[in-house]
Amino acid sequence: MQLSHRITHLTGGGSDGWDVFYRARAMIAAGEAVTELTIGEHDIRTDPAILAAMDASARGGHTGYAEVPGVAALRDRVAERVQARSGVPTGRGNVLITPGGQAGLFAAHSATCDPGDAALFIDPYYVTYPGTIRGVGARPVPVRTRPEDGFLPRPQDIAARADGAKSLLINTPNNPTGAVYGRDTLEGIAQVCRDRDLWLISDEVYETQVWDGAHLSPRALPGMADRTLVIGSMSKSHAMTGSRCGWIVGPEAAITHLVNLATHTTYGVPGFVQDAALFALEQGEEMEQAIAAPFRRRRALAQEILSRQNVLRLLPPQGAMYLMLDVSATGMDGHDFAAALLDAQRIAVMPGGSFGAAASGHIRVAMTIADAEFAAALERLCAFAAERAREPAV
Ligand code: PLP
Numbered sequence: 243m244q245l246s247h248r249i250t251h252l253t254g255g256g257s258d259g260w261d262v263f264y265r266a267r268a269m270i271a272a273g274e275a276v277t278e279l280t281i282g283e284h285d286i287r288t289d290p291a292i293l294a295a296m297d298a299s300a301r302g303g304h305t306g307y308a309e310v311p312g313v314a315a316l317r318d319r320v321a322e323r324v325q326a327r328s329g330v331p332t333g334r335g336n337v338l339i340t341p342g343g344q345a346g347l348f349a350a351h352s353a354t355c356d357p358g359d360a361a362l363f364i365d366p367y368y369v370t371y372p373g374t375i376r377g378v379g380a381r382p383v384p385v386r387t388r389p390e391d392g393f394l395p396r397p398q399d400i401a402a403r404a405d406g407a408k409s410l411l412i413n414t415p416n417n418p419t420g421a422v423y424g425r426d427t428l429e430g431i432a433q434v435c436r437d438r439d440l441w442l443i444s445d446e447v448y449e450t451q452v453w454d455g456a457h458l459s460p461r462a463l464p465g466m467a468d469r470t471l472v473i474g475s476m477s478k479s480h481a482m483t484g485s486r487c488g489w490i491v492g493p494e495a496a497i498t499h500l501v502n503l504a505t506h507t508t509y510g511v512p513g514f515v516q517d518a519a520l521f522a523l524e525q526g527e528e529m530e531q532a533i534a535a536p537f538r539r540r541r542a543l544a545q546e547i548l549s550r551q552n553v554l555r556l557l558p559p560q561g562a563m564y565l566m567l568d569v570s571a572t573g574m575d576g577h578d579f580a581a582a583l584l585d586a587q588r589i590a591v592m593p594g595g596s597f598g599a600a601a602s603g604h605i606r607v608a609m610t611i612a613d614a615e616f617a618a619a620l621e622r623l624c625a626f627a628a629e630r631a632r633e634p635a636v
Contacts, residue, residue, distance in 0.1 A: 360404075363410070368418070429463060586626060
């Protein structure tokens with residue numbers, strides 16, 4: 243039977259550099275010792291206190307259908323948090339609880355784009371972005387950034403691709419580059435959105451992982467609250483990746499329609515998960531900082547190790563749990579380097595090209611293993627790069 247064009251063409255086709263990742267997984271399954279620096283998931287599990295809150299909620303009976311827009315107390319708590327951090331007046335009616343940030347990204351594009359519309363996103367990008375846009379029948383249009391700009395988008399490049407576009411998706415702090423967009427960059431982006439009448443979809447799931455500067459939500463910029471949908475999540479901030487709990491914050495009219503969409507798709511998020519998320523948010527910044535701390539530590543370790551060599555160039559990691567390394571001095575692109583590193587050193591990293599053409603001369607290293615092991619792997623990675631730079635592959 244024929245399936246829809248939309249579903250069969252959701253992914254762009256081709257391996258996109260994921261062959262290195264799958265090869266590493268196969269090696270591990272076959273019993274080989276591979277150091278995995280690929281996926282953006284904490285090396286700790288969800289805090290037992292959060293699990294206790296989840297357990298108490300479930301045993302207390304919160305296992306039936308939960309309110310589709312989200313449990314009122316959690317919507318209020320998210321609204322309060324967003325208002326406190328951004329200064330933008332935010333109430334329960336501005337918040338929809340979603341099964342994770344990914345479902346929020348899909349719903350936000352569904353709410354802003356009709357089939358055939360262009361939807362802009364910044365290259366390099368989080369891997370699901372193009373497929374999410376195709377999934378709602380829209381056309382993914384990448385806006386390429388440059389390593390020499392620290393992969394920050396230039397407003398004129400966004401404007402140049404904006405014909406026929408309804409939305410622009412940005413991500414700060416950024417996966418995969420670690421860039422944190424400053425006020426000037428965000429002002430420039432906001433100007434294009436206002437000039438070209440674009441919705442801004444702002445993926446802020448790494449907002450608690452900022453190492454340099456501060457997180458600024460573009461929803462707080464003049465004229466932007468009415469055209470911005472913010473995507474938030476408990477996944478990264480509270481090590482709750484498997485619980486699938488996030489949110490969309492936006493104008494009340496948009497949220498009303500998004501609640502209708504949720505009624506016809508997810509039918510909400512389990513009540514006991516929402517109660518656990520509420521408990522986690524009530525613990526305040528201390529818990530968030532404790533969860534972010536290992537990445538801050540490993541980033542400092544990496545800066546120290548990488549400062550002792552000059553083959554791999556580290557893009558200043560201002561936020562999130564990744565390092566972006568320029569490997570071009572080895573004579574290889576990111577894909578060939580990652581493949582050779584896996585073969586020679588049994589270290590798995592992501593080729594930059596898996597995140598778009600703009601990062602093809604790079605690799606992304608996830609800082610998601612214990613400090614000592616992470617430092618040792620980086621030392622081996624640097625030694626491998628130095629060797630390759632001396633003896634380029636023929
Ligand atoms: N956005 C970015 C940039 C991500 O890196 C991720 C996960 O890695 C997500 C969204 C989705 O996160 P979740 O659906 O777990 O909230």
